[in-house]
Amino acid sequence: MSLSVHATYIEESKEFEPRHIDLRTFCLMGKDEEYVLKGGLTRVALKKGNLIVNSSQGGGSKDTWVLD
Numbered sequence: 001m002s003l004s005v006h007a008t009y010i011e012e013s014k015e016f017e018p019r020h021i022d023l024r025t026f027c028l029m030g031k032d033e034e035y036v037l038k039g040g041l042t043r044v045a046l047k048k049g050n051l052i053v054n055s056s057q058g059g060g061s062k063d064t065w066v067l068d
Contacts, residue, residue, distance in 0.1 A: 005020055
């Protein structure tokens with residue numbers, strides 16, 4: 001499965017550029033039910049063309065909001 005690409009604001013160039021991303025969702029498990037939370041954490045490759053989104057290896061993260 002390939003990573004998605006999303007427009008990402010890059011501080012150095014002061015422009016939006018395509019970067020590879022993945023979305024980490026969060027779930028809560030109760031005694032009798034499970035809940036998938038709206039939104040999540042988007043992990044992003046900060047270097048152009050890079051596929052590494054892991055923050056410990058040079059990637060970054062962004063909050064993800066679901067508006068509707």
